[in-house]
Amino acid sequence: MKEKGWEEIPIGGVIDKAGSAAEYKTGDWRTFKPVRDEKKCTHCLLCWIYCPDSSILVKDKKMVGFDYEHCKGDGICAAVCPVKCIRMEKE
Amino acid sequence: MANIKELSEKIPERLGPGHRLCAGCGASIVVRQVLMGTEDPVVAVCSTGCLEVATTIYPYTAWKIPFMHNAFENAASTMSGIETAYRALKKKGKIKKEIKFVAFGGDGGTYDIGLQALSGALERGHNFVYVC
Amino acid sequence: MIEIRWHGRGGQGAKTAAQFLAEATLDTGKYIQAFPEYGPERAGAPIRTYNRINAQPINLHCGVTNPGYVVVIDPTLLSPAVVEGLSDKGMLLVNTSESVDSVRQKTGFKEGRVAIVDATKISLDTLGKPMPNMPMLGALLKIAPLVELDALYEKIKAKFLKKIGEEKTKANIAGIKRAYEEVKIT
Amino acid sequence: MSKVIALMGDQAAAEAMRQIEPDVVAAYPITPQTEIVMTFAQFVADGLVQTEMIPVESEHSAMSACVGAAAAGARTMTATSANGLALMWEIVYIAASTRLPIVMPVVNRALSAPINIHCDHSDSMGARDSGWLQIYCENNQEVYENIIMAVRIAEHKDILLPVMVCQDGFITSHAVEGVKVYDDKQVKDFIGEYTIRHSLLDVDNPVTYGPLDLQDYYFEHKRQQSEAIKNSLKAIPEIFAEFKRHFGVEYDFIETYKLSDAEVAMVALSSTAGTIKAVVDELRAQGKKVGLLKPRFFRPFPKEKIVQALSGLKAVAILDRSESFSNQGGPLFTEIRSALLDESKKPLTVNYIYGLGGRDINTEQIRSVFTDLEKIVKEKEVKDLVNYLGVR
Numbered sequence: 001m002k003e004k005g006w007e008e009i010p011i012g013g014v015i016d017k018a019g020s021a022a023e024y025k026t027g028d029w030r031t032f033k034p035v036r037d038e039k040k041c042t043h044c045l046l047c048w049i050y051c052p053d054s055s056i057l058v059k060d061k062k063m064v065g066f067d068y069e070h071c072k073g074d075g076i077c078a079a080v081c082p083v084k085c086i087r088m089e090k091e
Numbered sequence: 092m093a094n095i096k097e098l099s100e101k102i103p104e105r106l107g108p109g110h111r112l113c114a115g116c117g118a119s120i121v122v123r124q125v126l127m128g129t130e131d132p133v134v135a136v137c138s139t140g141c142l143e144v145a146t147t148i149y150p151y152t153a154w155k156i157p158f159m160h161n162a163f164e165n166a167a168s169t170m171s172g173i174e175t176a177y178r179a180l181k182k183k184g185k186i187k188k189e190i191k192f193v194a195f196g197g198d199g200g201t202y203d204i205g206l207q208a209l210s211g212a213l214e215r216g217h218n219f220v221y222v223c
Numbered sequence: 224m225i226e227i228r229w230h231g232r233g234g235q236g237a238k239t240a241a242q243f244l245a246e247a248t249l250d251t252g253k254y255i256q257a258f259p260e261y262g263p264e265r266a267g268a269p270i271r272t273y274n275r276i277n278a279q280p281i282n283l284h285c286g287v288t289n290p291g292y293v294v295v296i297d298p299t300l301l302s303p304a305v306v307e308g309l310s311d312k313g314m315l316l317v318n319t320s321e322s323v324d325s326v327r328q329k330t331g332f333k334e335g336r337v338a339i340v341d342a343t344k345i346s347l348d349t350l351g352k353p354m355p356n357m358p359m360l361g362a363l364l365k366i367a368p369l370v371e372l373d374a375l376y377e378k379i380k381a382k383f384l385k386k387i388g389e390e391k392t393k394a395n396i397a398g399i400k401r402a403y404e405e406v407k408i409t
Numbered sequence: 410m411s412k413v414i415a416l417m418g419d420q421a422a423a424e425a426m427r428q429i430e431p432d433v434v435a436a437y438p439i440t441p442q443t444e445i446v447m448t449f450a451q452f453v454a455d456g457l458v459q460t461e462m463i464p465v466e467s468e469h470s471a472m473s474a475c476v477g478a479a480a481a482g483a484r485t486m487t488a489t490s491a492n493g494l495a496l497m498w499e500i501v502y503i504a505a506s507t508r509l510p511i512v513m514p515v516v517n518r519a520l521s522a523p524i525n526i527h528c529d530h531s532d533s534m535g536a537r538d539s540g541w542l543q544i545y546c547e548n549n550q551e552v553y554e555n556i557i558m559a560v561r562i563a564e565h566k567d568i569l570l571p572v573m574v575c576q577d578g579f580i581t582s583h584a585v586e587g588v589k590v591y592d593d594k595q596v597k598d599f600i601g602e603y604t605i606r607h608s609l610l611d612v613d614n615p616v617t618y619g620p621l622d623l624q625d626y627y628f629e630h631k632r633q634q635s636e637a638i639k640n641s642l643k644a645i646p647e648i649f650a651e652f653k654r655h656f657g658v659e660y661d662f663i664e665t666y667k668l669s670d671a672e673v674a675m676v677a678l679s680s681t682a683g684t685i686k687a688v689v690d691e692l693r694a695q696g697k698k699v700g701l702l703k704p705r706f707f708r709p710f711p712k713e714k715i716v717q718a719l720s721g722l723k724a725v726a727i728l729d730r731s732e733s734f735s736n737q738g739g740p741l742f743t744e745i746r747s748a749l750l751d752e753s754k755k756p757l758t759v760n761y762i763y764g765l766g767g768r769d770i771n772t773e774q775i776r777s778v779f780t781d782l783e784k785i786v787k788e789k790e791v792k793d794l795v796n797y798l799g800v801r
Binding site for chain 2 (some may be wrong): 004009013015017018019020021022023024025026029030043044045046048049050051052053054055058060061067069070072073074075076
């Protein structure tokens with residue numbers, strides 16, 4: 001992103017775009033990435049509630065995948081999965 | 092009380108991705124889960140620390156709710172001001188919504204350098220949740 | 224410009240008297256100041272408070288060093304220090320049961336005019352307690368007719384009625400009136 | 410209808426606050442500011458204002474709560490003195506940098522140590538680089554009027570900076586003077602409603618306040634602050650003009666007194682300016698061409714007005730009621746001297762540090778400064794740049 005000049009940004013250090021950090025991709029911090037065996041998944045959503053990077057994608061109460069643009073590969077999802085349907089693969 | 096599946100529908104994501112906490116950091120897990128505690132809109136305050144600096148590196152913020160960081164030792168007094176402003180403006184009819192308030196402090200910001208501000212806020216009986 | 228210095232003890236109401244004087248004279252269209260000399264002193268300690276009254280706006284914001292009037296609310300404070308800066312053209316007003324000679328002797332104020340009144344006795348008679356400040360204000364208005372007594376009474380009623388009730392307000396006014404009548408001027 | 414009532418400087422401040430009726434006041438009492446908080450708290454208790462008051466446990470929390478309340482969109486005020494301002498320090502900067510229009514009466518008092526409760530300007534002068542605007546008041550009338558004006562100044566869209574309204578501890582704060590108080594409605598009409606661009610309570614448009622601002626943006630935010638200070642020099646006269654339309658009273662960044670044909674002059678802030686006026690009158694009656702310059706604002710620093718007022722004079726004594734320990738004189742002196750540097754018709758300038766810890770400055774001392782100025786004019790030379798007036 002091109003850095004803006006002082007006349008172009010809100011005053012007082014206010015950030016007026018909520019959740020704008022999503023534009024910053026932390027996905028490239030990863031050395032291991034989570035991969036899910038869909039068949040085994042029970043959609044308990046423990047992975048979702050424990051993910052520190054809000055990178056578990058949920059639709060209609062179902063786990064539908066990973067946000068690889070932001071997932072840092074910490075492996076928490078794999079660790080908390082009660083049915084071990086998530087494994088960490090080398091990038 | 093909702094179960095996890097219900098929460099995933101009822102509660103909007105309040106701390107989004109793209110923050111720069113360490114991979115696997117517990118702070119953002121705690122914040123996400125605490126903020127799932129109400130369906131009402133929430134305003135959050137945070138004392139200086141990892142959580143604050145990693146979630147709000149200008150020009151980005153991971154917070155999807157109104158958020159303020161003031162200084163290290165004053166999350167409780169900052170929130171006292173916000174919560175009081177809310178009561179004042181509600182009394183005048185300028186704000187109609189029911190809003191909840193949560194302050195996050197680290198150990199230092201809470202029971203070390205921030206103990207006095209927290210003690211004062213508790214003694215005055217402001218209506219907010221303080222998480223350490 | 225009239226400059227007045229009040230000497231009293233903390234808790235005796237010197238500051239209140241000076242404020243009443245200022246407020247009552249303000250209503251006559253005059254420009255006024257009333258300011259105490261603050262220290263860490265508490266009840267019983269000697270304190271000074273000041274008035275400036277003028278027909279023109281008062282720009283001065285320094286202490287009063289050459290008062291035209293000195294009012295001593297507590298007789299035990301009498302010493303040469305109370306007449307410091309008071310010229311022979313000025314007047315010394317003292318709450319005392321003693322004589323003018325005794326006042327002159329204790330203060331060394333030989334030439335100027337001295338007025339005396341037993342304000343402690345008056346306050347004991349009227350209020351039932353030694354609060355000589357308001358009687359001293361009455362006595363001062365006799366020697367320095369800055370404002371009509373009735374105007375002062377109105378001020379006092381406005382301030383006191385709610386705070387201390389009708390009876391005590393009337394007692395204060397009676398004390399002022401008596402001191403106004405009883406003050407002896409040389 | 411306005412009316413003249415007897416008020417102490419602190420009460421005049423509280424009276425202005427009553428009429429402004431801020432949404433939130435968070436304050437901690439400290440001598441000699443106490444009567445402001447005390448009087449205003451009574452107004453709250455008596456139901457005369459709808460203000461929500463936060464009786465904080467320290468000044469640090471007072472300013473912290475003000476920052477929170479202001480960011481939440483509340484019109485916010487506090488008040489302090491000396492050590493209280495010092496304890497706020499960290500958050501004083503944050504309030505200005507976050508661009509929150511908080512108005513804070515400051516009752517000037519010496520900073521410890523040794524501890525002293527009386528007037529000097531060390532407290533607010535120390536905060537001169539904090540990004541706050543600073544107004545200095547000569548008397549209780551100015552205290553009252555400046556606080557009312559400060560609300561509009563702070564909230565002006567081109568400024569959005571907090572404002573300190575300073576008065577001299579005890580000298581005016583505890584002195585009763587007649588103050589012309591305007592009608593409540595008149596004041597309310599003048600200050601108007603407050604709306605904030607980004608409110609923390611606007612949950613539908615969430616914003617983040619107080620982010621981590623690194624090498625890539627911090628400087629830009631500071632540049633914005635400098636611009637706001639520059640803007641204030643243009644925007645404040647609009648408010649002066651509006652104040653005059655509303656109340657018939659004329660204000661400016663500076664006040665000059667018998668200066669137009671003067672040969673020498675003194676420069677002083679706050680109540681001392683009044684005492685100097687009395688001496689100027691006295692010396693004028695003796696045919697001496699003396700005058701006074703009273704800066705009303707120290708931030709923004711009204712450079713052009715000051716230079717215009719002083720250039721052409723032969724010698725000027727600038728009085729500082731605070732030390733900056735620079736060996737170059739107090740803050741008022743160094744800034745005015747620097748402002749005059751490029752002027753071709755600049756006067757000789759000399760500094761007097763005076764009145765520290767409430768030491769009375771009387772007419773005799775002021776006369777002595779005018780005598781010194783005569784000598785400087787005669788000898789065309791300033792022997793001692795920095796002088797201490799009234800010290801043993």
